[in-house]
Amino acid sequence: MPTTIVDILAGMAIARMPLIAVDCPDPGALAEFYGAMLDWKIDVSTDRASVCAENGQCISFHQVEGYTPPTWPTQERPQQMHLDLLVDDLDAAEAAVIELGATRHPDQPGTSFRVFLDPAGHPFCLCLN
Numbered sequence: 448m449p450t451t452i453v454d455i456l457a458g459m460a461i462a463r464m465p466l467i468a469v470d471c472p473d474p475g476a477l478a479e480f481y482g483a484m485l486d487w488k489i490d491v492s493t494d495r496a497s498v499c500a501e502n503g504q505c506i507s508f509h510q511v512e513g514y515t516p517p518t519w520p521t522q523e524r525p526q527q528m529h530l531d532l533l534v535d536d537l538d539a540a541e542a543a544v545i546e547l548g549a550t551r552h553p554d555q556p557g558t559s560f561r562v563f564l565d566p567a568g569h570p571f572c573l574c575l576n
Contacts, residue, residue, distance in 0.1 A: 466497065466505035469528070471567040474508035476548075480566050481506055483547050485532075506530075516568025520554050526570050533576040537561055540573045 478496035482489035517526040534540035
């Protein structure tokens with residue numbers, strides 16, 4: 448018979464991750480950006496927005512007053528999180544995300560991925576699949 452919480456939870460997930468939440472100044476704008484880039488459904492409310500894939504993966508954007516974007520690669524204001532997104536063609540993907548409002552970061556430390564900033568300044572990487 449189980450005697451501790453670890454025994455009871457053995458083999459079971461403690462939590463599920465239905466979405467990733469990202470702080471930003473304008474949730475609707477980021478939902479439009481990521482929704483267009485990923486071709487995911489966009490849902491916008493007053494102070495939150497989200498994009499979701501048909502399989503249930505979601506990214507939620509939450510409005511934060513006084514939001515200050517991270518500085519990367521310095522740690523003056525840590526990035527706290529970033530997204531790595533798989534692509535088949537870095538050049539084509541770069542052109543597309545820049546057209547959507549991303550900015551290519553001047554520091555590019557690798558050759559199989561490229562670092563960009565979304566419209567709110569969050570770093571994200573496009574990585575070769």
